[in-house]
Amino acid sequence: MLTLVFMFVFMFGEVAVLDNGLALRPPMGWMSWGYYMCSVDCDSNPNKCLNEKLILSVADTFYNDGYLDAGYEYIIIDDCWAEKERDKLGRLVPDHKRFPHGMKYIADYIHSRGLKFGMYTNVAEVTCMRYPGSKDHFYIDSKSFAEWGVDYIKVDGCFVGEEFLNTAYIKFGQHLNATGRPIVYSCSWPYYIEFIHKKTPNYDVVSHNCNMWRNFHDVVTSWPAIRTIITHYKESYDQVSPYHAPGQWNDPDMLILGTGSLTDNQSRVHIAVYVMLAAPLLLSCDMKKITDYEKQLLLNLDLIAIAQDSLGVMGKPYELQNSVTLWVKPHLPRKGDKYHSVSFALVNLQSESSSVSLTPGSYSLNSTDGYTVMDIFQRKFIRNVTLRDSISVEVPAEDVIIYTLFPL
Template identity: 30%
Template sequence: MAVPGARWSILSLVLVVGLLVGGCAARDDDRLGGDPPAVGGVPNTPPMGWNSWNTFGCNVTEKIVRAQADALVSSGMRDSGYDYVVVDDCWSATDRASDGTLQADRERFPSGMAALGAYLHERGLKFGLYSGASDRTCTQLLGQRPGATGSRGHEKTDADTFAAWQVDFLKYDWCSVDADHDRQVDAFVTMRNALRDTGRPIVYSINPNSGVAVGGDDTVPGAAHDWGGVATMTRFTNDIASAWSNGGGSSGSQGVLDVIDAAGPLTSRVQAGAFLDPDMLEVGVAGPLTDAQQRTQMSMWAMMAAPLMAGNDLTTMTPTVRAILRNPAVIAIDQDQRVTAGAPIGDNREIWTRAIGDKGLVVSMTNRGDRRRLMTVTLSSLGLSGDATVSAVDAWTGKRYDAAKGALSVSVRAGDTALLQIA
């Protein structure tokens, strides 16, 4: 907190940092689809919830989804803000009904999708479904399931069906090696317009990426363009893996650090109702990520003002996983009503800043090394004079740090992130 003797107020600091890191989002000349929000009536802040894919993949069933929904409630996750329950690919039958409408897989979802939505709504949760932006879903395109039940050519019918089932969230997946820009825009805008026409506020989450780059700079479609007028949330990498780093390439799955680095140049696109989607949280998902690295993912998703979509098995999560996912200070940063994303300070990938509230600031310090080390951010890099008096509180530990000799310094464990809030 600033105290008498500081030459700059925290409000001035935030204004300066906004200029330094692009935290005050201006209109991107490359924005597609007009101004956000893409679909009216959805929350201004990033969606939070759970998605079936990371843990259950194509084995998802009605029984599993109901158990996960019950665990969202009993674990306190719902009360922490995680209220969307999104059933990913493989929920539908492999053929449409005789009238051309989508229908649930009869064996795995015997009660049907409307009944599942009612079950979720009765528990104070929201209902999400997946569809493909071509004639097939992703697993059908990859030859893992038969049929052709994507929504291309059926946008109005499917949007009306989703609205009738009381769906609150649609994940819409390109999943094709054909990344033709005009075809992508037409497909995603057509479904956006169909959702708008239903009059139901449905979060529209798109993934334009297809495992291939669109140019010589190794950029995928979700990063090459600002889709903020087309969708509520847009994936800007390919699928995330439960890994610290997979080498940074955009054509395969990305690790946590790879996604963070891909986000850095793009965060000025974020504003109320329009979010970068760094993919689902790997917190609690089977894999090699340490507890510290999982805290880093949670921290940096909050710094991006990103959707927080858990992907773990909620019925078996440990107290440590629950504590990471439910940390109130970190969630408050993510859900800040200012809805601006942070960005790296200069070319330092380990230190980001984000403006929050009327005059607040958050600084993240990520130790990418393999041993604990002292990390430092200078006050001058934050727009403060060297003799300013500043203190900060770590959102993870609650520990207070006071600036000394013109800098804030924190000892950070390997793979971990200090998330310092200055108010």
């Protein structure tokens, strides 16, 4: 199978390689699936309905409540947006009742707010929820998305075999590039290869053809789901980190703040690990249900600065004592050309608090003048440390502490 993929890439040469200059920082925004899923029965449940009104209201909230200013810019409609049949010309058609003005209208509204618009399709004949998929329609669907003003496309991989996946994602990306419109390309390719077809994804090929890709199961609105995702990325760090860089991101799926599923400390863990992973930060929730504390987390500019750092380094996990994981992420600003700032996230997924100690010099920090330490959640200076000093903390149950160490 890998031979087939490489033959395909060789035949098409440079055209097969994604080079769209997009997503140089992990995308931030909102996506419908995690919370709304396929909420199409709007008559029975008007307060949880995937429709035009919802999408425009999210755009308004981002614009009015500071999310856009903080870097959240993509508003993305996931599955279940279309009519069940294409039109006479073979084009996808938005559901007439739920999206009465069509997708170009929504895109224009979102763009007028300074935001960007995203949509969803699947490489099979149908989507994961049995709406029309893009198989045999890559050209016309890419053309439609470009004409509608789409800036981001999530492409799923349900209901097709391994061989088709390994060529379809490359072909679809070529058609997107051929439209001439800048469209961030989000693939679910490696997830289906690993977890559905039980093979090892070829991340070298994936990373040359997609801006971002989902590696693991869909998130659901529960703390156990978040804990499982975090554990997966800790265990798969060596496999996936070499391919993670500006323009090509591992995607652990959506943030579920605002769904009532997490305590405040669990919310801290959720966003902290995603920040350390340099992962996309895509909310999925009813924006009206975000608590004041969740909003404070989401708009913490010190946290966002770590997440959006232009170096795009994926944080590395280290096991400390008492089942605490230390995630270490170097980033800007630098002192000179070799002393990076470094963030430490001490993550405790256990149901009891844990005491841990660490020495900065053991984790590739190298400024012999030492570092000044800032607590990112408390937003305050802690103290200055040398490379040999010990940092000792008590990490509460199911919680995290983030320190950023700036070189002196």
